Amino acid sequence: MQKPSIPKGTRDFSPLEMAKRNYIFNTIKEAFLLYGFQQIETPAMENYSTLMGKYGEEGDKLLFKVLNSGDFLKSVTDEQLIGRNCAQLTSSLCEKGLRYDLTVPFARYVVQHRNEIQFPFKRYQIQPVWRADRPQKGRYREFYQCDADVVGSDSLVNEIELVSLIDYVFAKFGINICIKLNNRKVLTGIAEIIGEADKIIDITVAIDKIDKIGIDNVNQELSEKGISDEAIATLQPLLQLSGSNTDKLATLRSLLEKSATGMKGVDELEYVLSHADSLGMKANVELDVSLARGLNYYTGTILEVKACDVQIGSITGGGRYDNLTGVFGMEGVSGVGISFGADRIFDVLNTLDLYPAGTCVSTKILFLNLGENEASESLRTILALRSKGFSAELYPDCSKMKKQMAYADAKQIPYVGIIGESELSEKVITLKNMATGEQCKVTAEEIADRLS
Numbered sequence: 001m002q003k004p005s006i007p008k009g010t011r012d013f014s015p016l017e018m019a020k021r022n023y024i025f026n027t028i029k030e031a032f033l034l035y036g037f038q039q040i041e042t043p044a045m046e047n048y049s050t051l052m053g054k055y056g057e058e059g060d061k062l063l064f065k066v067l068n069s070g071d072f073l074k075s076v077t078d079e080q081l082i083g084r085n086c087a088q089l090t091s092s093l094c095e096k097g098l099r100y101d102l103t104v105p106f107a108r109y110v111v112q113h114r115n116e117i118q119f120p121f122k123r124y125q126i127q128p129v130w131r132a133d134r135p136q137k138g139r140y141r142e143f144y145q146c147d148a149d150v151v152g153s154d155s156l157v158n159e160i161e162l163v164s165l166i167d168y169v170f171a172k173f174g175i176n177i178c179i180k181l182n183n184r185k186v187l188t189g190i191a192e193i194i195g196e197a198d199k200i201i202d203i204t205v206a207i208d209k210i211d212k213i214g215i216d217n218v219n220q221e222l223s224e225k226g227i228s229d230e231a232i233a234t235l236q237p238l239l240q241l242s243g244s245n246t247d248k249l250a251t252l253r254s255l256l257e258k259s260a261t262g263m264k265g266v267d268e269l270e271y272v273l274s275h276a277d278s279l280g281m282k283a284n285v286e287l288d289v290s291l292a293r294g295l296n297y298y299t300g301t302i303l304e305v306k307a308c309d310v311q312i313g314s315i316t317g318g319g320r321y322d323n324l325t326g327v328f329g330m331e332g333v334s335g336v337g338i339s340f341g342a343d344r345i346f347d348v349l350n351t352l353d354l355y356p357a358g359t360c361v362s363t364k365i366l367f368l369n370l371g372e373n374e375a376s377e378s379l380r381t382i383l384a385l386r387s388k389g390f391s392a393e394l395y396p397d398c399s400k401m402k403k404q405m406a407y408a409d410a411k412q413i414p415y416v417g418i419i420g421e422s423e424l425s426e427k428v429i430t431l432k433n434m435a436t437g438e439q440c441k442v443t444a445e446e447i448a449d450r451l452s
Contacts, residue, residue, distance in 0.1 A: 035148075076092050107328060122150050159272045159300075163303065176309055180291050181273065188265070194232075199225060238252075293319060299322040304317045317339060362391065363392065365413065366392075373424060418431075
């Protein structure tokens with residue numbers, strides 16, 4: 001008989017792993033609520049027409065399609081099947097697809113519910129997404145995104161609040177981070193002053209790889225895209241800016257003075273950086289002109305978060321976009337958002353062992369099952385403890401004590417409660433600390449205080 005398995009690029013999570021993941025999700029959720037964001041959820045499936053054409057040619061190839069229910073071949077002709085035109089067949093066979101990210105469903109939600117939404121609308125969403133990608137280390141076909149967005153407001157206060165939110169979350173996790181900031185208007189200004197304004201996408205895609213492939217390979221890629229040697233030479237001092245954020249801003253002002261768009265980007269950066277600095281954040285907030293981020297719908301501030309003590313890709317990213325809902329016919333809704341990379345945060349916390357004590361403990365106390373009367377008394381005590389917020393359970397079978405203790409050990413339960421014949425007659429409970437091995441006798445009224 002074949003051993004059961006799961007699809008490549010998906011994962012099972014054990015109780016221990018889920019305890020750690022829930023710690024991450026709960027910490028992020030608590031921060032979202034603290035900063036005034038409201039939760040929404042959208043379906044795992046969207047109409048195929050909602051998703052198609054929103055992620056570029058490469059992104060569209062990674063959409064998981066869902067076959068129509070019932071006889072999904074009924075609207076397909078023999079000629080179409082023989083022709084094997086994949087795009088044409090897909091539109092006939094599949095009316096739905098699994099969501100690729102949370103942003104496009106959010107845009108659809110805003111347009112569909114525009115008359116019910118109070119703008120500016122601050123929403124958060126923590127849900128899985130699916131991509132038909134080639135599975136590899138750190139890249140999965142099913143993974144969670146934790147997004148927060150503010151739409152319907154142009155104010156840079158939103159950017160400052162999101163930077164503050166990021167700082168708050170990672171301070172809670174105990175992860176040292178660097179928040180890298182840039183502005184797409186600065187990148188547009190750079191493309192203008194080097195005389196390659198029409199190649200802004202090629203330029204940003206290339207320089208976004210500078211950390212991964214180095215400046216020489218970036219220059220080679222720019223050359224291959226048709227950027228002139230003179231333009232590449234002009235670009236070099238901008239890619240190697242150094243000094244404090246104030247120094248970098250001054251250099252940018254000097255280099256971009258002939259680009260109105262570029263200067264507006266510098267003004268916006270200065271506003272966000274100065275306010276972030278005045279809030280006294282724990283994180284290092286750094287202006288990084290090489291930061292471009294791959295998504296071309298960003299129009300203003302762009303940000304990325306790096307872990308300082310672990311070699312890993314960005315663990316949070318986001319930015320400002322001016323027309324989120326335009327693809328659905330609702331023009332001019334500006335927004336700014338961030339997405340926490342829960343899976344990479346999970347890896348960082350595991351590497352640095354930063355989970356608080358007790359994160360993985362599901363049950364505070366296990367009561368041993370030593371007989372019918374003893375179990376009945378244990379259940380009454382358990383109900384009283386649960387009413388006070390303590391997680392407690394009774395071992396279901398009257399097995400050997402060694403087996404029951406092994407169960408408590410395996411589940412990392414910190415306390416064991418024992419009610420045997422002598423405890424019944426004395427109206428007490430023997431409480432055992434599993435870490436120290438110490439035992440003491442307490443009354444039902446005292447046990448909650450001892451567990452605290």
